Amino acid sequence: MGTSTVNSGEQVDRQSRILDAAMDLLSRHGISGVSMRAVAREAGVALGLVNYYYDDKATLIRAALRRVDEHDLLLVAPDPSLAPDEQLRMALRRVAGADLLTTRYLSLRLHLWALAQADEDYAQINAAAFDRYIDGVAALISNARPGMPWEECRARASDIVVIQNGMWLTSLLGVDKEAIRRSISRTEEIAFAPLRGRNSDSHGALQEH
Secondary structure, eight states: OHHHHHHHHHHHHHHHHHHHHHHHHHHHHOGGGOOHHHHHHHHTSOHHHHHHHOSSHHHHHHHHHHHHHHHHHHHTOOOTTSOHHHHHHHHHHHTTOTTTSSHHHHHHHHHHHHHHHHOHHHHHHHHHHHHHHHHHHHHHHHHHSTTOOHHHHHHHHHHHHHHHHHHHHHHTTOOOHHHHHHHHHHHHHHHHOOOOOTTSOTTGGGGGO
16 A cells, blocks of 8 residues: 555656646747647656656646646635635735746746637636636625625626736736735725615726726
8 A cells, every 4th residue: 555655646746747847838938839748858757658647738738727727726715714804815915926926827827828719628628717716706705795796796806807817917027016016905995895886886996997
């Protein structure tokens, strides 16, 4: 059993290393820089091992999209040790973490978004991931603002994601810490804005978006 556990761990490590290599190549060179042979070379493994875990380049790209999806969901994962309003604030600030505002990560996201526009299969994966992330933000808003209709929570989450994506994209040109701080403050304003009556501006300050 001990040997089996070690072998299982080694397999997970190798597969993860291969996927990391594919994502690194994609972030640096785009889809044209990703091939099974290039990934094997980048990961320092035999080509046969890459083919063992992933059927082709498309399978690798789908795996990369799912890895980013998993990472995004961690950004909005609830933390029971915090009060609901603090959970929401932490999640909104987490998107500006130093590990995210790097050229490698932001470039990777940009290439994956571009691929989603060019391929229907990738587009469906990306759209599903996008919905899951918005639902995650909306759930945090709902917990922090009891009684707010779910439609309103999700509308606010959608506006917040527009700001977050814009912040990530513009950070590729250079991280402006003050602009990032203002962007995060704006997302907090959207999340915590008072709920207005149905006969007035239903989204409050969100209408300017």
